[in-house]
Amino acid sequence: MRDSLSPPARDVGRIAALRRAAAFARAPAFARAPAFAKAEDGSIIVLSIFFLTLMLMIGGIAVDVMRHESTRSRMQGTLDRAVLAAANLSQTKEPDAVVTDYVTKAGMAEYLTGTTVTDNTLNARGVTATAEALIPSFFMQMSGVDSLNATALSAAEEKVTNVEVSLVLDISNSMNDNGRIGNLRTAARDFVDIVLKGANTGAEGAPVISISIVPYTGQVNIGQDLWNTYPNAQYGQSYSYCVDFPASDYSVTTLANSTALVGSGNSEPFASTRDPMTPTFYWCPEPDGSADPRVTAFSDDPEALKAAIDALRPDGSTAIDIGMKWGVTLLDPSTQPSVSALVANGKVSGAFSGRPFAYDEANTMKVIVLMTDGEHVNDEPRLANAVKTGPSDLWLSGSDTDTTRNWSLLLSDGKYYWSRTGTKTNTEPDKTAGNTSCTTQSVCTSWSYWGSCRSWEEKQQCSSSNYSSTATRLTYPELWHRARVGWVASSLYSAAGISGKYNSWVSKLGPSEKNTRTKSVCDAARGRGITVFSVAFEAPSTGQSLLKYCATTSGHYFDVRGLEIRTAFRSIASHISQLRLTQ
Incomplete structure (x- = not known):
């Protein structure tokens, strides 16, 4: 049993701690340091x-x-x-x-x-x-x-990049097939809308995008306005305005304003001697009613551009080389004098003064969209300069109101060959013209036994009367606009005993040479940094190969069918860009 005088066990520890603390307090400071270091309290x-x-x-x-x-x-x-x-x-x-x-x-x-x-x-x-x-x-x-x-x-x-666009569009006769011309019109209209919508205003409202439309058949009709801006142009006529380029012009993009352009004449120059006498089409296409194949130069008016697209009518052959040449020309700075003249005459907006810009002009892009559905398959007939302008040796009697008009050919001996009589000893042109008048009469076609008519039929009865009129000497443009070259050579000259005329009047440029010229002008465009998109629209293999060659890269070439041409033109239009945040 625990002693009652002894402290409880729980207090023993406390008493011991107090004794140590008292001893620590009484100890000198240096003696307390080791203990303090060992302490963990706090x-x-x-x-x-x-x-x-x-x-x-x-x-x-x-x-x-x-x-x-x-x-x-x-x-x-x-x-x-x-x-x-x-x-x-x-x-x-x-x-x-x-x-x-x-x-x-x-x-x-x-x-x-x-x-x-x-x-x-x-x-x-x-x-x-x-x-x-x-x-x-x-x-x-x-x-x-x-x-x-x-x-x-x-x-x-x-x-806002200055964009100059040439739409070079094939409107040859084959574009009538498979609804191609309709699909082209839709695609080209889309292109105009996409390129111009909301992207055609620079500082102070100035337009930054110009579009030129270059339709081509066997030739390109640049129109009288553009033709007149070349002061040295020669062999022009009032029906249409096409140019025969020499091979050297295809190796460069330039076409100096001082160039003596050589007009191609206006004719149907094929050798065929068949009737009818009147041309069924003209190698240099001309406006006809609502159809207008002329070039539209430097426009930013979407409605005017789309109206020009709607006026395209297919006819004639295919001249990719000439179309491409004019497309490049309308992007080359050498054309600036022509644009200035067009501006001065009110034919082009004054906002486009100074175009086409220099190739190194900042923020300027030059684009050609080259489209064809064909290839160079026909020879290009070229009329000799000697029979493009000036008076011909042929007279025509009467006037356009006469139903019968007679031809006369001036021979080398000063006498005249008359087509009406076939004689070559006449001292003056044939002045005889005629008119045919017709009436409708009831004619019995079946008689009865008793002599009465059982059946009647309305028939036209015509009679001709000749009269002395005048004879007019035709100029060569008037002659070729009225009569086919082959018919004149055969039915008039050969009939008068003069042979070889057709071959002296018409020379020919073959498809191979035209392909070479196309490649040359495409090379020239590429060398100047012009971006070329090409669209082969249901084209044969040769045409496809040529357009692949012309495209800036394989990504700029489109091989399309049907409505795919619309997608191609939309894709090309999407390359226009404007605003970018740089940092």
Whole structure:
């Protein structure tokens, strides 16, 4: 049993601790140091205070950083919106004023440090803006950081590329097949809408896209307006305006304004001697009623362009080489004098003065869309210069109101051959003309036994009467517009005993040479950086190969059928781009 005078067991430890503490207190300081180092009482409290202080510092830094990032992001967003608005080419205010206005309304005017405007031209504008803000720190001051520096930089650039387009379109007779001409019209109209819609205004509303349409058959009719801009052009006539190019012209893109263009004449130059006398078509196509095959030069009027597309009517042969030559010519700077003349005459908008631009002009793209459904398969007949203009040796009696008109041919001996009589000793042209008058009469076609008519039929009864009129000497353009070359050579000259005329009047250029010329002009275009898209529309293999050769890359070539031509033209149109954020 425990002694009642002894302390409880639980107090023994306390008493011992108190005795040690009293002894420690009475001991000298140097004697107490080792014991203090070994003591562990209160260590958790010290560690807790350390971590609490660290957490407060980290939290404070986070607050300061968030304030910095919030200000920086607001500045960046404001600058982005400001420079995009300032770079817009339709913006009427000064670019730096637009930036300042945006920043001020955002309450950040004091942060804007600078605005730089670059390439402020008709079709391009670049704007760069910078901002900087010092954000006082709340908590980071404890670590010696009094403020944070927030910076923002934004740049925007709008480049409305000057685009010059030549649509070189095949309207040969085969385009009548399989609804091709209708599909082409739809595709070309789509192209015009896509290229011009919402993308055709530069600074101060100036147009930046011009489209020329170059329809071609066996030739290209450039029209009187464009023809007249070449002061040295020769062998012209009033029916149509086509040009015979020498081979050397296909190796270059230029066509100097001083060039003595050689008109092709207006005729149906085939050798066939068959009737009818009147041409069934003209190698150089001419307007006829609602059909108009003439070139449309430098337009940005979508309705006028689409009207020209709707007026295309297929006829004649295929001359890819001539179509491509004119397409390139309308993109070459050597054509500037012609455009200036067209502007002065009110035929082209004054906004296009100075076009075609130089090849190294900034922000300028030159594009040809070359389309065919065929190939060079026919010889190209060329009329001799001697029989293109001036008076011919043929007279025609009467006037256009006469139903009978007679031909006379002036012979080398000064006498006249009359086609009406076949005589060659006449001293003057045949002046005899005639008119045929017709009436409708009831004619009995069946008689009865008793002599009465059982059946009547309405028949036309005609009678001709000749009279002395006048004879008019025809010019060569008048002659070839009235009569086929082969018929004149056979029915008039050969009948008068004069042979070999057709071969002296007409020379021929073969398909192989025309393919070579096409490749040459395509090479010249490629060398000048002209982008060539080519569309083989249900074309034979030779035509496909030629168009593949002309395309800038394989990706610029389209082989299409039916309505696929619409997709091809839409794809080509999509290459026009304008606004880009650069940073």
